[in-house]
Each structure stands twice: as C-alpha cells, then as structure tokens.
Amino acid sequence: MLNYILKRLVYMIPTLIGMSIISFAIIQLPPGDYLTSLLSTLADGGSPIDPATVERLRSQYGLDQPVWIQYGKWMLGILTRGDFGFSFEWNQPVSEVIWSRMGSTLAISFAALLLVWAVSLPIGIYSAVRRNSIGDHVFTFFGFIGLAVPNFILALTLMYVSFRVFGQSVGGLFSPEYVDAPWSPAKLWDLILHLWIPILVIGMSGTASMIRILRANLTDELSKPYVTTARAKGLPEYKVIVKYPVRIALNPFVSAIGWVLPELVSGVTITAIVLNLPTAGPLLLRALVAQDMYLAGSFILLLSVLTLIGMLVSDILLALLDPRIRYN
C-alpha cells in the first residue's frame, strides 16, 4: 500500500512539469501580452501612453525576454521562494490574490460534495432496491429535472425566490454589512443563509447524476450470486444489501472526489458569476481576458495540482474500499 502511494507520488512529478509547461504555453497563445491589452484599454479611454514608458514597463516586467526564460524565471520563483509572480491587474503578488479566493472555493466545493453524498446515497439505494416503485419514479423524475435544468437558471430562480419570499439579500457570501465585519455568530449565520443557494445549485446536477449512477450500479450488483449467498446465510435483508452490493456499488462515490474540484472551477463559472461568488472561476476568467499571465498561469497550475491530489485521494480511498485494486 505504501509502495503504491509512493509510486503514485513519483508519477505525479512528470505530470506536474508537463502541466506547468502547458499552462504557461496556453496563456502565451493569444497574440500580444498584458501591456498591449492595457494599452488598448487606455487608448480607448483617450489617454495614450508614451512608447518609451511602455518599453520601460515591458522590460521591468520581463515581457521582452524569450518565452522559455520567462517560464524558467517563473518556475524558479515558485520552487525557491513560493513566489507565483505578480498580478498586473490586481497590483498584488499572485499568491495573495489566489489564497483569498481558494478558501471559499474549497469550502463551497466540499460542502456541495457532502450534499451530493448525503442526498444521493440513500435515494440511490432506495431507487435500486425498490426499482420501478412509485417512489423510484418520483425520484427519477426529479433526478432528470435536476440533470436537465442549467445551473445558472436554477441559481436565478432561487435568488428570486429567496429575495421575494424571504426578503433575503442574495448574491455573494455575505450581506453587505457583514463583508468587512470581524467574525461573529451573526456573521456565521449570515454566511449560512447565503451559502445554501450556491451549494444547492452546484450540488444539484451532481446529486442527480450520482443517483442515476448508483441506481444503475446497484441494480447490476443486486442480482449477483454473492447477494444470494448473503441471503442464504440468514442475514436480515437490510444488512444483506448494505454490507455487500452497496459496498461494491460505492466506487463511483469515491471516484467523484477526483473530478469535483476541476468541475467546480471550470463547470460552474457561470453560476459563480450569476451568484457573485468569490470563487476561483470568475477570477480565472477575468485573468484570461485581461491576459494577466502570471495570475492565469498560476491558477491553471494550482487547479492541476488540486486535480492530481483529488485523484490521488480518491484512488487511495478506492484501494482501501476495494482489495482488488489494492492488490493489482
């Protein structure tokens, strides 16, 4: 087992190097750089800048050097000083910009994942065991609605409802009066009042698809001979189901950890913008539009790392859950 984890960690190194190169290459792909987009913004505003100033800025930021030197310097900074570069747009070191966002991203993702698990596990088991019962049909109906409705529409609807019916301030994670206030029980309560909409919206389609996956997997497992064996032992029915087929049908739950992070950042950007959430998605989008290269690059790199870690965690959990994987 230890050997396996070690092996996986070693394999992560070349993957990370490849990812850092690709993420740097991606942000270099559009023509021009941060200064050209800054210039065009300023020129549109009617205040052209002296070309000499531009050249000075360009050499100051190191933008006149060849790409690989820029990459080398960036990597060196990250590896030796933990310095991810400087965000042109925010006028702050990249690490500060990112860390302020990463916390809320992780919190929301994790809460959404918990919701997905807590809701889909019992419903999935119920649907598989009582297949084609009325309850199953009802859950299937809502499940398909959950899959079919786009997240941002659901977000808008929930915002409208909570504003009209509950008179709640919506959008963001805090009401305006609490944004800069120090932590207090009232602020925490305010956070919870705000948090349920994004978590529900983000978790909705995940829950729906997880119910379908669990139902399908468990349906296959329920007719396996080992279930008959368990029944023939004289075990009570609920124990037969929970101990044997559910245990094996659980694999997709654990695998979900691996894809939940990239999914949250790339998949729910629109929802995050609609709900004005201070998560990573909108920030990444803006950094890409403004060609804020170090910020965008660091973001992509960080997400890759999170994805890899998520995959590793889910693989380790899978190995713990299923000895067939462990011994392979």
Add this chain to the structure above:
Amino acid sequence: MEKPVLSVENLNLDFHLRTHILHAVRDVSFDLHRGRTLALVGESGSGKSVTARSLMRIVDKPGVMVGGRIILRTQGREVDLAQLASNSPEVRAVRGARIGLIFQEPMSSLSPVHTIGSQIDEVVRLHSKIDKRAARARTVELLGQVEIPDPAEMADRYTFEFSGGMRQRAMIAMALAVNPDILIADEPTTALDVTTQAEILDLIKRLQTERGMAMLLITHDMGVVAEVADDVAVMRFGRIVETGTVDEIFHAPKHAYTQRLLASTLKLEQPADARAEAVITPQPLLTVKGLTKVYGGAKGFLGTKKFALKAVDDVSLVLHAGENLGVVGESGSGKTTLGRLILRIVEPTEGQVLYRQKDGKEIDVTALSKSELRKFHADVRLIFQDPFASLNPRMTIRQIIGDPLVVEGKLSARQIEEKTAELLRLVGLSPDVMERYPHAFSGGQRQRIGIARALALDPRIIIADEATSALDVSIRSQILDLLLEIQSHLDLSFIFISHDISVVRYFCDRVAVMHRGKLVEIGPAEKICTTPDEDYTRALISAVPNPDPRNKRMLHRTRLASLSTSTVC
C-alpha cells in the same frame, strides 16, 4: 424408515413476467432423507434451481410461490416453511443454520471485497452467540475440514487470491459452518475442471457421510448423478417426470425424456459417426513452433524482480486442412492463451506460427504487419464460450452477423443482407430473425448466431474456445453436429479448445493435452481417450464422471500427486 428431514409437497411457483405468467414449477413433490443424496436433474429452464431456492425461501423476483408445503423436521419440530413470510425471523433462522447452500459460480458467489474468513465468521456468529475470536477459530477449523492448506493464513485472503476449486471449498465451509441438516448443492462443480470436480465431489460426499446430512444435488450432468446420487428426480418444464433410485433411472428409465437425456449423454461418450477421415497432407495448414508466452518477469517499479508465469511453454503442433484438433486441459493450463497466441490477439514471447495461405504460400503470423494481420484474421476466426456475453445486446442479429462483412468493406449493403440470410440458414435459423435482438434467443440459438458470425468471412480455420461448455447436454450435441455438418460442405479446420473430454472425443480427430503451459501429449482422439501414454492424461481421463452408477469411474480414479494439492492463484 425414519421420517424424511424435509418433504416438499405439491410445490408451485409462478414467474410474473411482463406479458404473461410462467408456471415455472408445477406440483413438485420429493423427500430428503438423512444421509442420502437426491439428485434433481434437468436442463436449463426446467425449474430445478428455483425449486431448490424455494426451500430456503430465497426465490428472486419476479418468482412467487403460489402453493404447496415445505415441511422441515429438525430438532424434534415440524415447520412448514411455505407458510412463513420469506424474510421472517423464523425463515432466517433456517437459512444457513438448518439448510446450507452452495452454488455454481465459485467466481461470483463470494463477495470480492471481504476476506474469505470474515464471510464465514459472519454466518457462524449469526447463528450461534459467540465472540469474534471463537468464530474465527471455528472458521479456521472449517477451512481445515475442506482441505484448504494453511487455513489460518488463508482466512485473511480475498476471493481473487483463491483458485476456482479453492473458492468452492470455501463456499462449502461456509454452507456447513453451523452443521446444517440439509445441504443444497446447485450445480456445485459445473464451472470446475474435471479433476477439481472429482475432488470437490469427493469432499462433499465425505462431509455428508461424516455429518449424516441430507443432500439435494442439482445438476444437468448425468455423469455426476451416476457418481454421487442415491435417488434421482428428473425435471422438465417445471414438473418432475420421473423419480427412482439411481440404478432404476440409468438402467430402466421409463419416461421418454429420461431416455433421451441419457441417450444424448451417452452419444458424447464416443466419436461422432459423421466424422470423415481427415486427409493428412504433407503440407500442414498451420504450424506452431516453440510457442511461448511469459507473463510478468519484467523488472518492477523499484527494481524488484516480479514473478514470471509461463502461460504457454514451448508448444509445437500442426493442423492439417480439414482436420479437427482438440486442445484439452484444466483451467490455467494455457489452452485459451494458446488459441489467442495463434490469432496473435496476445503477442507471443517466443516461437512461430506459420500459416499456409490459399495460394499455397506460407506466412509467419508472428511477423505480420497490422494490415496483413487483419487479412489473416479473416481466414482464422474465433467462437467464444459465453453465448450471452459474446453478442452485443444492443445490436440486431443482422448487425451482429453482418459486422465482419461491413468491416471488411467489400460487399454492398444488399449483398451483406443476402449473405447474412444465407449464413442464418446455414446454422439452422430462419432469416426472418434478422431484426431481432440477442435477448430473444436461447443459449443454443445464440451460439448458432456466434457461429454464423464466425463463418461470415469464409474462414479456413475456426478456433472454438469452450464453444459448447455453457450449453445443455442435448443442445451441446446439436451444436457439435451442426459444426460437423457445416464442415462437411465447407473447407474448414477446427481447433477445439475444451476442458470437456467427451466433447473433444466426439468432435476431434487428434487431441493435444496441455498441463501448466506445456504440451503433455498429442495423438489420435481415440487413443488419448482410451489408452494414453502419459500419467497426467490418464489421471485427467479417469476423473471424468462415468454416466453409469454400476461403474463409478471417478471414485476409483488415478490420482497424480501433483494434482491433489490445489494451488493458490
């Protein structure tokens, strides 16, 4: 005579299907006596398995018990199990404790994610109030009784670390954990090799005698019945058509169906009449030289030398045009790998496969490029074992059979349709079935479809890997006769891979015997099956059950020292 420990009276079971109600079991009655074995014999779909399961009230949906009595007489009490709810505590107290069950699939009848020991502990603790440690001690004792070497160690292993025979032993240990009065064995050895089958049947028989249990043995194999049973009940279409002692059934069968069942079993005991002598040409169609496949053995991740397994070890043989070559051996003997190596689905580690093309030119299959290999695969086709898994359930029969032709891309859509119809007629099916899906067909019909697909590209060699193992005995001989008939008007040779010696004897001209990757012996089928030269072959042949209760061959079989210790896979 002592009262039977279990009496089934007028048992009726229905299956509520979407379109109609199927009467799966009709007025079935029988008695089980202590120390005696009743064999319930019938082909698939006869209702024998569901009858057995109804004794434990574990009939799966959509089966419903609609009448009858199941009287269990144990511990001085009489209980009618049919009157109780199927998941009531009383019924659960009977399951596992008074009635033990072992069944066919040793691969899937144990949970893959729990250790063998924990699964046996569970049943021990469920029915007797003892602590974990005592339960484990009991488990280890049980594993020892079923002759699993090093039981304490093996209890902590998972099922995939056990071979098929070992799993079935573990399953027997589990079924006997609480000293049941009745053991139900549902096709306990069908998925096992003949030698393993003989050992498992010995074991069951011995444990039954020791404990004085009653046994209900469900099987379709008349050979096993003759070797093990005391009484026989023959089932067909949900009814028992004939009952009697084993001697009466085999030597004076009254019912026409029993007679037919025996006839198709005995038919496979000798070579087919229809076999024409294969012409031994000086130029063989296929020559295999020193073929070897080694799995593993490469350096591991941290430089550790990994375990190397020689799946096929230096095998050389030839196949002549029009000849049927049988390859027999136990599972793990490398016979399936050999078939795949010949097709180069698996890359050989060493050796050559030479194939003589239609134009007489000999090519080396192991050196072919991808496109040349595709051409070779049109000439050499494969028929699979499992008629259920080898057909895509979402494709129609027309798509399945026409698929190789579409891939080949030589014929127009209309020509493909005509060819598909012709192929269907060739395998004895009506071309009308083209638009139907595989689920509409029985196992035998599906295997015919698989054969039609293999014939689509006018092959010259067909490699049949256990092509009849999943079929009932009467269907089995039909499929073999079909293959022989097709061969009589097409220019075809077969490599017939099987663990079933009687099938090979019926079908093949020559037989190659494989053991642990090596070719032990090769020779004319009749000689291999009657007077083999090698000890291993002799042990293998003598382990085949003989369908004659007056001459129990298996019990007096030749044993090889190396065979009696099952190895962990």
